[in-house]
Amino acid sequence: MSLNRILIYGVLTLAAMFYLLPLLVMVITSLKDLEEIRNGTMLTLPQSLNFTAWDKAWSTACTGVSCEGLKGYFWNSVLIVVPAVLVSTILGALNGYVLTKWRFRGSNLFFGLLLIGTMIPFQVILLPMARTLGFLGIAGTTWGLILVHIIYGLAFTTLFFRNYYISVPSELVNAARIDGAGFWMIFYRIILPISTPILVVSIIWQFTQIWNDFLFGVVYSSGDYQPITVALNNLVNTSTGVKEYNVDMAAAIIAALPTLFVYIVAGKYFVRGLTAGAVKG
Structure with missing residues (x-):
């Protein structure tokens, strides 16, 4: 060397x-x-x-009035993350497919306006989104928080897929059209099979953003519907008598383990997927 x-x-x-x-x-x-x-x-x-601190953080630590640990809130986050990631990724793939292979009048303007969504900070949409959830009757519920994450993440997933699909030769789509394939047939039989790298990028991105989110969780959920990040904050700020730093540390690691696991296992695919659509041709 x-x-x-x-x-x-x-x-x-x-x-x-x-x-x-x-x-x-x-x-x-x-x-x-x-x-x-x-x-x-x-x-x-x-x-x-x-491992006493780990057991207490998981099952008996106090997160405010309740002393049932992080267990229930961990599964709340799972119930929020899985549908939000899947739906936002599928819709982003469809949007990217339409914006690159089925262009329509004003598609470039639509894409430009959609990009604004990637620049809007969380705080700007708090009030209008709260009013929307109240109008729909799902404020403070798991489904309401799922909807918030789908809407906010859609701009990012669309951007990822659009930039990836623009490097896919249009001749593939045109040849399929000549053979009689329609919109959905082309999407499922041609586009999706070659989308594995960018699917991994979208899933990792959305998973990380949603699992680690605190602001949306504390604003749009309440009680037993709160995600693990909110419960972790409540646990750390709740103390009765002696401050148990070992329990706090164990709880923080439990909350971070899923994202650590995802990046350790699929981190290299994230970088490959981001660069896969960087150059056309």
Whole structure:
């Protein structure tokens, strides 16, 4: 190995250690009891593996008035994320397909206006979306929060698929039309089979955004319908007597595990999918 390569690996290793240090501190703290936390330092290894804090964070920790842990709120987030990701990805794929292979008058203007949705901050849509959910009668429910995430994420998924499909040769679609294939046949038999990279990008993007969301969750949900991010905030800010830092750390790791798992397993496909449609031809 050359000196330059050794230096590059050395710098990357130091950077990785720097960014992984908070996670290491969280894991170590979550495996200690309160006595070890008080008598040791942040980087002191636990004397033994103690998963009591994890069990309490999952099943008995107080998140306000309720003391049932994060378990129910974790599954709330699953119930929100799965349909929101699937619907926004499918609609984004259809929009990208139409905007590239079935152009209509004003399609470029429509796409330009749709791009504005990627620049609108969360705070701007809080009031109009709340009024819309109230009008539909689904305010404070899981279905209302799912609808919010679908609408907000649709601009991003459309952008991803449109930029990917624009690199797909139009001759494929034209040949299918000549053979008698219609809109849906072309989409399911030709477009979707070659969309795996961008499907992965859309799913990872939407999953991360929705699972980690706190603002929409705290505004548009209530009570037992809240996602895990809201419950985590309530758990950390709820204390009766001694502050249990080990439980707080375990709860934070539980809330972050799904996104960590997704990026570890499919992170490389995310980068490949984003660059797949970067160049046409």
